[in-house]
Amino acid sequence: MTTRSIGAGGLATGRARWALAFAWALGGVKALIDGHFTAEYPSLPIVCALCLIVVFVVTRRDDAPLSGALAAVSTAILIAATVLALLATPAAVSIWQLHFVAYLLALLFVRGNALAAAVGAATHLILVVAWMALTAATPFSFGQIMTPPAVAYIAVVVWVLVLRRIVLREQRLRSEAAEHERQIRAEQEAAEHIGRQLARVRTATEPALTQLRDGAVLDVELHRRIAVVEGALRDRLRSPRLQHPALDQAIAAARARGASVNVLAGDLDAAPALGDTAAAQLAGILHAAADADTIVIAWTETDRVSVVARSGERTTRHVVEVG
Incomplete structure (x- = not known):
């Protein structure tokens, strides 16, 4: 189902236009055969011309209902066509023209111009009923003239309701499909992110684990190397906001010389990213605190x-502006 077939009730297409034009042409041929296109009935050819104008308007190539002004003009043209058709003598009135006017008014409703279509249909029915009352039409004639318009109006209401249901179902299915695609993309991105994190973990831990696997002695040096790796992994998981290559190297160097380094980053949604300048300042503070036993970066x-460094009984505190 294309956008055009939805937005204008299926009428904004070339097929709809030429189908209506073909139906109009068949009616015109019938009127010609019946002798309605003569000087004796000058209004009937005008009715055909007015109907053809509305055929091209109601199938206008625009994926939306007609504008209010255009719908009002089209309704007025069809009411004028009804009046002109009824000006002929009762014997010469073209029932096909009255029916075709009703069909076009019904299609205005399909197009989405419900108010104009309702006003036009009511006026059309009132005019035809009044004309039949004035001309003392028989019940058979009444049924012959009124049944097709009534069926058309009922049919278009059903058509619009069914089309609306189809559109809503189509939109729901598309929304569900889009949501499914978003979920799949999110799962793929999550899997890729986890894969990258695992690759980093493998790269960081593999040297130490390889040594342990090969039977290396867990001496002070290896213990410190393991502590550096473990601390880096903990920082990445607990404080991802404080991750920066320059700062990571400075923290690793502090841990390698035996300092206990704790990295704490609160859940600050409005906080800016850690830039190069701030990271370099923090790294400089860590390098300067070479004798610190405990360092807390918060x-x-x-x-x-803030960076709090404690060396024995001496404690220093530094604050770095991030923004």
């Missing part, structure tokens, strides 16, 4: 990171 404020 990002608990939106635009400030």
